Amino acid sequence: MKYVLFVMFLVSPPAKSEVQVWTLQSTVSMEFASQPLCKKIYDEIESAVATTNTIKTRGWCFPAAGEVPNGDKSMSFTPESVLPRNFQGFRLKPR
Numbered sequence: 001m002k003y004v005l006f007v008m009f010l011v012s013p014p015a016k017s018e019v020q021v022w023t024l025q026s027t028v029s030m031e032f033a034s035q036p037l038c039k040k041i042y043d044e045i046e047s048a049v050a051t052t053n054t055i056k057t058r059g060w061c062f063p064a065a066g067e068v069p070n071g072d073k074s075m076s077f078t079p080e081s082v083l084p085r086n087f088q089g090f091r092l093k094p095r
Contacts, residue, residue, distance in 0.1 A: 002064040003038040005030045007045060010056045022056065035061055 006029045012020040032038040038061035049055045 003032045003035050003061050004064050005032060005038045005042055005059060005061050007042065007057055007059040009049075010058070012054050012056075014054055020053075025055075031064065032061075 006027065008027050009025045010022040011025040012022045015021075030038075030041065032041065042057075042059040042061065045059070046057050049057055
């Protein structure tokens with residue numbers, strides 16, 4: 001089974017106060033043979049940008065389209081099952 005790593009890179013100008021406004025700069029997706037490898041690579045990306053306070057990452061490892069681990073239907077999703085019907089947007093809170 002293949003896993004896809006989807007990463008969002010968020011940027012913010014240096015802030016003099018505690019409030020920072022984050023903007024989506026770019027996204028990237030990569031395919032891996034296993035979920036542990038997918039997570040390991042994301043951890044490496046996250047640690048590479050951890051030294052700055054103007055870049056944050058958010059990432060997800062999920063099964064490639066149409067593939068469900070061990071036939072577990074609870075792991076499958078469609079866009080309709082992930083987003084509420086009245087979804088209009090969301091606010092990210094970096095850690």
